[in-house]
Amino acid sequence: MSEMLKVAVLGANGRMGAAAVDAVGEAAGMELVAALGRADSLEMLRDCGAEVVVDLTVPSATEANVRFAVEHGMDVVVGTSGWDAVRLESLQALLADHPESGVLIAPNFALGSVLATHFATKAAKYFDSVEIIELHHPAKVDAPSGTALRTAELIAAARRAAGVPAAPDATETELDGARGASVEGIPVHSVRLAGLVAHQEVLFGNAGEGLKIRHDSFNLGSFMPGVLLGVRTVGTRPGLTLGLDGYLDLEG
Amino acid sequence: MSEMLKVAVLGANGRMGAAAVDAVGEAAGMELVAALGRADSLEMLRDCGAEVVVDLTVPSATEANVRFAVEHGMDVVVGTSGWDAVRLESLQALLADHPESGVLIAPNFALGSVLATHFATKAAKYFDSVEIIELHHPAKVDAPSGTALRTAELIAAARRAAGVPAAPDATETELDGARGASVEGIPVHSVRLAGLVAHQEVLFGNAGEGLKIRHDSFNLGSFMPGVLLGVRTVGTRPGLTLGLDGYLDLEG
Amino acid sequence: MSEMLKVAVLGANGRMGAAAVDAVGEAAGMELVAALGRADSLEMLRDCGAEVVVDLTVPSATEANVRFAVEHGMDVVVGTSGWDAVRLESLQALLADHPESGVLIAPNFALGSVLATHFATKAAKYFDSVEIIELHHPAKVDAPSGTALRTAELIAAARRAAGVPAAPDATETELDGARGASVEGIPVHSVRLAGLVAHQEVLFGNAGEGLKIRHDSFNLGSFMPGVLLGVRTVGTRPGLTLGLDGYLDLEG
Amino acid sequence: MSEMLKVAVLGANGRMGAAAVDAVGEAAGMELVAALGRADSLEMLRDCGAEVVVDLTVPSATEANVRFAVEHGMDVVVGTSGWDAVRLESLQALLADHPESGVLIAPNFALGSVLATHFATKAAKYFDSVEIIELHHPAKVDAPSGTALRTAELIAAARRAAGVPAAPDATETELDGARGASVEGIPVHSVRLAGLVAHQEVLFGNAGEGLKIRHDSFNLGSFMPGVLLGVRTVGTRPGLTLGLDGYLDLEG
Known part of the structure; x- marks a missing residue:
């Protein structure tokens, strides 16, 4: 029985997405189960059994991606911009119905x-x-x-x-x-x-x-340790977290 | 009735001590009630009604100074080095008998x-x-x-x-x-x-x-904001505090 | 017979002037022969046998000081501002009549x-x-x-x-x-x-x-090595030099 | 009739060499006429009419490369290490027989x-x-x-x-x-x-x-402006020049 965390990357053809595909592929304890581009169907996320979705797409696509993932019981790490107050409120409402799901939206993964x-x-x-x-x-x-x-x-x-x-x-x-x-x-x-x-x-x-x-x-490599930290942590942090600092141990 | 905090400086003829004398003298809400050098008697601390003692002396004198102050109900801010484990243990024992007294020993006040x-x-x-x-x-x-x-x-x-x-x-x-x-x-x-x-x-x-x-x-002036922060805070922190960071608000 | 260079400082009561008085007084090979303030007569420069005059005064006084010194065969190091094109032209004309005199005007001695x-x-x-x-x-x-x-x-x-x-x-x-x-x-x-x-x-x-x-x-001390370099060198550089870099060995 | 400077790169398969091939190919006024690796014959330099040879090979190859180029009337820019006193003396002797040739050996092209x-x-x-x-x-x-x-x-x-x-x-x-x-x-x-x-x-x-x-x-790109400056200048500097600073205008 596999202990590997199953990770999918959305926006895999962009610069950040491609770097994340490489980073996930090389990270210990993770398995890259999907690397989707603009033309691919979100249904593939379900088919491949993704547990964590990394969204590195564009502002016009990110909301639908995140909603789909949450509705299907996946956790999500989001590096795409465009999350204004209206979108965040709507996402909070969705998460209230899916209390076990975790979403991290971070403007900066370095x-x-x-x-x-x-x-x-x-x-x-x-x-x-x-x-x-x-x-x-x-x-x-x-x-x-x-x-x-x-x-x-x-x-x-x-x-x-x-x-x-x-x-x-x-x-x-x-x-x-x-x-x-x-x-x-x-x-x-x-x-x-x-x-x-x-x-x-x-x-x-x-x-x-x-x-x-x-x-x-x-270089872009500076963002990958933060993305991987997000992927590893999001499953233990139900609800919405804004900013990677929420996952860092900075107190005391 | 005065609201001024009565502060005494020990080691007032050293460079740090002289700077502290000036800083206390100019600080709002404080009154410099004694500035003692090597030859002066600690009894003067009692005579002048010091509430907080700032010890900026030498390793051979600091322990006796602090004990005298604690035994007479004063709080103490210590910038002198030489506080090894034996001295600290002995001070802890003394403070157990004076639970209302506060002592800050800080290696660095910048x-x-x-x-x-x-x-x-x-x-x-x-x-x-x-x-x-x-x-x-x-x-x-x-x-x-x-x-x-x-x-x-x-x-x-x-x-x-x-x-x-x-x-x-x-x-x-x-x-x-x-x-x-x-x-x-x-x-x-x-x-x-x-x-x-x-x-x-x-x-x-x-x-x-x-x-x-x-x-x-x-320059030495860099230490004075920390000394004054110590003087202002030590009365609210009974027991022994090691390091000025214990007085800073760095959590959360 | 003395080999010491006889140096006078004008503006000796200002911050820069006071620092120059100290620096000249401590420098090897120099003798401070005059330290003049605003109220002192320039005639004292002649009386004390000054060979080099350091002018650290104010824009309204510097031109008269320099002219006096040049007319009496002294070399001059000037750290005072206010030397516009008109003043410089006039000084050049004066130096044409005193070809053995050297004047250094430097906006910065660090x-x-x-x-x-x-x-x-x-x-x-x-x-x-x-x-x-x-x-x-x-x-x-x-x-x-x-x-x-x-x-x-x-x-x-x-x-x-x-x-x-x-x-x-x-x-x-x-x-x-x-x-x-x-x-x-x-x-x-x-x-x-x-x-x-x-x-x-x-x-x-x-x-x-x-x-x-x-x-x-x-701190002001940063200017003194440059002032002393100017004092030591100005006697070997007849005419007008603008900027301390003219005295530095930066070629090749 | 072409005004383009004909440039050949030796060591074209190394990291520096590959970067130089790109830089020469994109530089105004230059034409890349050869990009040779370890297995290629130096005779190709003659066949392609190279005017300037850039040597970015290895210590064991660089001396023979430079000698060949000089003997065939080309100028040479060398970024390979390994030029000790014996090799330099021998090269000086060769250049004495080819007074029109220029060679630049530089330990650093940034x-x-x-x-x-x-x-x-x-x-x-x-x-x-x-x-x-x-x-x-x-x-x-x-x-x-x-x-x-x-x-x-x-x-x-x-x-x-x-x-x-x-x-x-x-x-x-x-x-x-x-x-x-x-x-x-x-x-x-x-x-x-x-x-x-x-x-x-x-x-x-x-x-x-x-x-x-x-x-x-x-990154390696930092070396290319210096390599190109070397290529452009070496034809006007007969004899041996050690260090890129010999080509810079740093006097006065």
Whole structure:
């Protein structure tokens, strides 16, 4: 009798999906039972006995995929974006009818990035000053990055909750843009440089000391340990979990 | 009726002590009631009505200072080294007879450094590789620094507890010392450079990604926010607390 | 017979001036013969036999000081700002009448900063991308810093001269300020953080590689080696020299 | 009539060679006329009219390849190691008979790395302290890296030539290896970390300031701009040139 966890990957022809197919195929304790592309029928998930479905598709397809999987008793790990409040509410309702099913929806599977954001949020209230520098390849179309925006929002919320005043800043004369974009009062600076991939620094300062938390993502491989952690854990976490940090052991 | 917390500083003529005298004197909600040097009698602590004693003296004096304070109903914040297992056990026994007294013994009062060590310990089990680089002024006599040794030990313990294997390392040919000192299997590299003060980087690596946590201590002022946090908190934490992280809100 | 170089410091009551008084007083081969403040007469320079005058005063005073020194056969090292084109032309005319006199006017005496700017200018044409991040204490009133502006201008000029095209940048959606200030096409990002002093990074990128040149100025002491190098060298360099790099051995 | 430079690549089946074949094939103004592997005859170089030969083979083959090319009037760009003093002397003798031929032998074609080493050598004499940290993937078998050894030797030579004393270092108690390997008196620290490729930092320090020069090599692509610069330039530089920096414009 097999002890292998049966895993299916949706979006297997995309870059992330293809990497996940490889990662699942090589991971101990897992068996890849399906690798489906856009044209394949979801019925194949049932036929192959998938226990965990990894959804790495597109915003227009992800909701139907997840619903199908939950309705058929599978757990789901989702790396696709597009889950707004309406979709999440609808999914919660579905999960109420399937209390044994687990769904993880994570905007970011890089363990290091998730840890960096968690630590930055924890540190936020202990420092007078905080700024974010994110650095990416020059083909990126948005600035700041989504990760930087989210990090800034979490830091700003933590500082508001603790009653930390605005960071000191005596700037009187500024060349337009020099002090970065302000995201809820947190300055965010976006660097675009040939040779880079995806990098972020959160800088904290008090009188006499500084703390820097930097994450570097060098390639897609950085997401796979997080995807596999999700696949291994989702079966033990019924209901909806938002963010990989929910699966990390960060307390105490 | 005064709401000010009455604080005494022992070791007021040392560099740390003098900085603490200034910091307490300027802090909201505190009143400096005594600043004692080596020649002064501990009886003065009682005479001035000290509620919290800050001990920044020397290893040969700290134990007697703390015992006197506890026996007279004061809380104590200790930044002096030299508290070995024997002394700690003896202090625990004393505190059992004074259950309302609080004592904080902290090897490091730099908030950023304490946070950095805490985060590094939390991250330790999620990465294949980890190394420490500590950088100090060239007048430092020991290498690695005490903070680096402690950080390495905490990281090593966290990895052992989680069953993380040794970091990959294919080194066959090594010029003596190139791979650093091994502290319980964690490589530690000590840089000594004119112009620097006290800095530490913990580097983590997985396939495709890296996480770096860096702390910079630029001057003694970096310790004062932590000392004041200790003074404000010690009265609400009866018993013995080891390490400032015990007073930080890092859970959840 | 003394071999000591006789040095006078103007602006001796300012922070830079006071540091220079100390540095000259401790330097081998130099003798501090005068330390003049605002109220002192320049005639004292002649009375004490000064050979080199260090001007660390204010823009409104520096021109008269330098002219006096040159007219009386002294060499001058100037760290005061305010030398515009008109003043420089007038000084050149004066030096034409005193061909044996040397004057060094330097906007920055930190050796490391001067070297960093020199190296960044040399590297500028070999990379597709370049951006500048400058980081300062939060009491600074201007952003970007003068050093960052000058570095960006020099880099931009070097790239224009070599025919390097604009750095690639696919940004379509930008939160205002995220991509920094544009200084002749070079993005400059200004960070203001408690605990910092004065720091600058120039980041270069090509496909597959990056080069970073970072300078840290931790305190005023960083300027003194450059001031002393200026004092030692100015006697051998008749005429006007702009920038400490003119005294550095950077060729070949 | 074609203006294209005819280029042949030897070692076309190796990783570097394959990358060079692609780079030459895509470069403006060049035509790839041959891509030879181990089994191919050097006579093919003559048959295809190669003007520049790029040798990216192995130490046991490179000398014969270069001699053949020079004897047949071609210029050569060599990225293969194994050129000891005996081989170089023999090559110099051959080139004396072929004064129109140019040969570039470079241990490193990453422009950023060559610039970083050049700048570090120039800066070496202006600082009290200098240390090197090199960071590589954990499959690397030697520590320190060849680049770090060479950088340290060049820095040490520059400091000796300028009479700079040893860096200050008060270390009395050292855990074995903490202070790194000593390469002609320069401490070198080797970090091995999953996720990294090839990175090097040279750290300089004076009282109050620091200078850091960091190079990151993220993939083989980082070598190609240097190879192409070599191919374009070698025809105008008769004789033997050692190191790509000989082709860079770094003076003045």
